[in-house]
Amino acid sequence: MKRTLKNIFHTPRFVIGFIIIAAIILVSVIYPIVSPGNPMKNIGQGSFIAPGTYISSYDVATVPVYDSTGANTKIFELGEDAINNRLRVNMSVEDRETMIGWLTSLKESLGEGQLLAGENANATVTEEVTKVVDGVETTTQVEEEREVVLLENLTSSDADAEKLAELWIANYNDEVKVKGYSTNAQRRNIRQLNTRVSRMMSGGTITVSIGDLQPKELKNTDYIPLSKVANVINLPLGTDNFGRDVFRELIASTGTSLLIGLMAGVIATVIGLMIGLLAGYVGGILDDILMFIANLFTVIPSFILLILINYSLPASSRGAVLCAVVIGFTSWVWTARSVRSQVISLRNRDHVNLSKLSGHSLLRIVLTDILPYVASYVVMAFILQVSSGILAEAQLSMIGLGPEAGNTPTLGLMMNWATKFAAHTTGKWWAYFPAIAVIAFISFSLNLMNTGLDQVFNPTLRD
Amino acid sequence: MGKYMLEVNELTTKYITRQGEDVYSVDHVSLKIEEGKSLGIAGESGCGKSTLALSLMGYYFAPLHYTSGEIIIDGKDITGLDPDVVRKTVLGSEVAYIPQAAMNALNPTRKVIKFIEDVMKAHEIKMTKKEIREFAEQRFRQVNLPVDALDKHSVELSGGMRQRVVIAISTILNPKVLIADEPSSALDVTSQKVVIKMMKDMMEMGLVRSMIFITHELPLLYNVTDDIMVMYAGQIVERGSAKEMVFDPVHPYSRGLMKSILVPEDGTRDVKLTAIPGTPPNLKRPPAGCRFADRCRYATANCRYSGIPIEEFAPGRTYRCLMPVEQLKEVYASEDQQ
Amino acid sequence: MKTSNDRIIGQEIVDDRESVTFGANRDKDFSQEPMCLSGRGVTRVFRTGRITTVAVDHVDFDFHKGELISIVGESGSGKTTLSKMLLGLLEPTDGHIFFHDKLRDISSGHKRRQYWKGIQAIFQDPFSSYNQFHKIDSVLLDCINMRGGKSLPKDQKIEMMTEACSFVNLKFAELTNKYPFELSGGQMQRLMIARIFLLKPDILLADEPTSMIDACSRATILDMLLNLRNETGMTVIFITHDIGLAYYISDSVYIMEHGKFVESGPADKVILDPQAPYTKRLISDVPKIHEAWDLSTVG
Secondary structure, three states: OOHHHHHHOOOOOHHHHHHHHHHHHHHHHHHHOOOOOOOEEEOOOOOOOOEEEOOOOHHHHHHOOOOOOOOOEEEEOOOOOOHHHHHHOOOOOOOOHHHHHHHHHHHHHHHOOOOOOOOOOEEEEEEEEEEEOEEEEEEEEEEEEOOOOOOHHOOHHHHHHHHHHHHHHHOOOOOOOOOOOOOOHHHHHHHHHHHHHHHHHHHOOOEEEOOOOEEEEEEOOOEEEEHHHHOHHHHHHHHOOOOOOOOHHHHHHHHHHHHHHHHHHHHHHHHHHHHHHHHHHHHHHHHHHHHHHHHHHHHHHHHHHHHHHHOOOOOOOOOOOHHHHHHHHHOOHHHHHHHHHHHHHHOHHHHHHHHHHHHOOOOHHHHHHHHHHHHHHHHHHHHHHHHHHHHHHHHHHHHOOOOOOOOOOHHHHHHHHHHHHHOOOOOOOOHHHHHHHHHHHHHHHHHHHHHHHHHHOOHHHHO | OOOOOEEEEEEEEEEEEEOEEEEEEEEEEEEEEEEEEEEEEEEEEOOOHHHHHHHHOOOOOOEEEEEEEEEEOOEEEOOOOOOOHHHHHHHOEEEEOOOOOOHHHOOOOOEHHHHHHHHHHOOOOOOOOHHHHHHHHHHHHOOOOOOHHHHHHHHHHHHHHHHHHHHHHHOOOOOOEHHHHHHHHOOOOOHHHHHHHHHHHHHHHOOOOOEEOOOOOOOOOHHHEEEEEEOOOOOEEEEEEEHHHHHHHOHHHHHHHHHHOOOOOOOOHHHHOOOOOOOOOOOOOOOOOOOOOHHOOOOHHHOOOOOOEEEEOOOOOOEOOOOOOHHHHHHHHHHOOO | OHHHHHHHHHHHHHHOEEEOOOHHHOOOOOOEEOOOOOOOOOOEEEEEEEEEEEEEEEEEEEEEEEOEEEEEEEOHHHHHHHHHHHOOOOOOOEEEEOOOOOEEOOOHHHHHHHHHHHEEEEEOOHHOOOOOOOOOOHHHHHHHOOOOOOOOHHHHHHHHHHHHHHHHHOOOHHHOOOOOHHHHHHHHHHHHHHHHHHHOOEEEEEEEEOOOOOHHHHHHHHHHHHHHHHOOEEEEEEEOOOHHHHHHHHEEEEEEEEOOEEEEEEHHHHHHHHOOOOHHHHHHHOOOOOOOOOHOOOO
């Protein structure tokens, strides 16, 4: 026994599978303890909020950015790409395309070559370069010709954003009527865009004053620490269609799904094992009856049976437990059949005959001379039953016949809602992909464990 | 004296276990077989006789590995050849191998003639289907097999017939050496006799030019082969003609084996059946001296000191023991008198 | 670890290495001894679907006390089915089996247990005769319990087990707390004989006990079986396909073909002067060493 366990834990496949499933189970047990909270709570308003960290803009505005020492504001050098960053975040690609479109139309209405150059473009810039030669400072002036920015060369890429913005500021004029942008709504949009762009490019200072304190000029190099923002919401996987935190829901769902799989596996294995042992060892008419029932279950696809049973149960009574019981009761057939066939071959083995000759009772023979020999197989079948139980729950929930929606989060239900709200067609990957990944990981790891066990118990399958 | 069909010099092969340990199951084995002769190999299970049979093909697959020595078939050294070359030019045409379960090797969905076509194809022999059929029919008639078996599936044939068909297929290219590893052990005695008759006929007709026959049934070996070689723990311990080996064995182990023969004939009930106690040594760590010393009643301290060389004490007779032949024979004679 | 133990146990027997001894029972006339097990018209038919197979077809037999009987047959002759019926593991479809001149009654669990006190078996494959999850001790303890020694003090049980093991040249102290798979095939089979030694049944059914064992260890097992018979007057039913072995060891031989006994009688008579065509063919087809093996009879 000890040696078998040692062998099992020396099989790489089993160990990898075991580590993955153990990690999944640990996270689903520990996370709710460490960070309690209702996974079904709607924390966001509106559906499918993208993954990220959200801070309350009101809190940011009321953070004491200024005090007597000025210590709350941290002054940092602006990075080289500070403006680029700002442009990238605040000026979307659509904005940039609108700008290019407007400028092109402007150019056409003005005629060739009439577009004004940007601030820095096409100008001669004079820079002072100071050199120290033999202790004497000499300053030389270097003249540098800046390249001309041509509208034709600009794209909506990040690299051109700054040039595009400069060109825009140089040329925008609310008075000019541009072809294609004549309706009031279009003009209003362009005006708002201009406000945003010019505020971004102004680079100037904003004066804030709160209460009695002296007004302070906020420069673009002033930063405040995130810890000073009172309300931060971290959504590593965003929210679903109801505005629930997908990450928290995912962990709770994993727990429920594992529980359903485990219960279904236990039920299926216990039923299958009992029927298999009885049918195989006792044989005769009992075998015929039991195998007739098993054949009925084989002929009717268990998934259809599952659907029918679940359909006939009212949604309100379908909890996770009931669901697991139903799955367990429809999936014992293969365990029963294979245990039976193994028992039949064991029944005629000499050690069983010898046990009979030693006067042992039927129960004792089944429990001590038959069961240990099929145990390794049953363990492997159990692992596969757990895996298929989880998949069955997911399938049932996908078609809306799983546990009652609204109370229990399950992986299948998460996918069901995501599909109903068209997450997959609108690219809201965070609503469905994590659930798929977890299901895949669970069944991958369980199957890996199973092949690992197979290698130990059936060494002929190795290589 | 005919030329040697098979010459094996100091062949050593090993198994590498899953734990990476080396098990030398064939340890410096040398043997020669003349044309038209057959050699029987006897020994307990695990003595390396089946491994030797596998090793003689020159085609090794894990966990069996070639270590050293040479195999010369009709003057051609086949050691060190590329496995693909061995498969195409040696197996089947030079050496044919028949394992115990050979009769279960036929794919039950194909007819017998298909396997013969496969053999021709694998050896790149250009023959039309019609020519192959004619050739096969002729061969089947030659070895007294019903020709209509060619168009049957293996499941339609009885066990003995299936085994004979397999032997006919594997010797269709007239191999120089036929290695048969317990070819009749799974059969009842009547079918066994038929199979043996066919193999002996093939030897006589020259379809097979020499044969190695492996079995644990000594009476069978005695009736089938010209010479008998006894193996123990991967080594040859004695070789001689079948008659000498059965009635006048020299090595204590051979003697023990021969003393265990029981046949249904007059006098058997008076045989003094003795046992060789103990079990063969573990070949992962073979003993330094004589490998049989632990089970030998005549063993002395000298026996365990270092390896015992194999020695020729009479023409065609070799043995591996420190005791002189005369002394052994004296001991045996006094034992038999008791 | 396994091999070192083999060595120790192996060397243990070097000292009392013996050839097979038959004792006073060799060539004795058993026909006057009381009847131990007999059968009339014993038949077993197997039905799978519409196909019926008659495995054992109306066989009659008389086994006397202390006799060593061989039932010889090739695979498929029905000898294993017959042995299962003799052991009461399989019900005959037809016919009667008499145990000590009384009709055998194994209709209830209790009666079966009583019957099995009188008849025990050694099977062909020692590797599958043991429950690999149980230690060797439990096999022997079962026997003591079955003989009504359940309440004996532990010391006495150990003494009995030690005695049984030494009967088969094994050391109980080395075997205790070991699992069967740590022994070699020969040792396992010897332990099976130790089990019979503890149970001391009236009849021992040995189903090819040496066929999985190397020829040179065969004598040890056979000698132990004969010792058992000599000491306890046990009837031994030896089932084998090896006609040479059957001839060598047994007092009476039953030749079985297609579920029927085609010939039976004292070993010398059956083997040296066979009457039934099947027996004649069987004996002529077995390779021999003094007589010529006539290959020309093959068609």
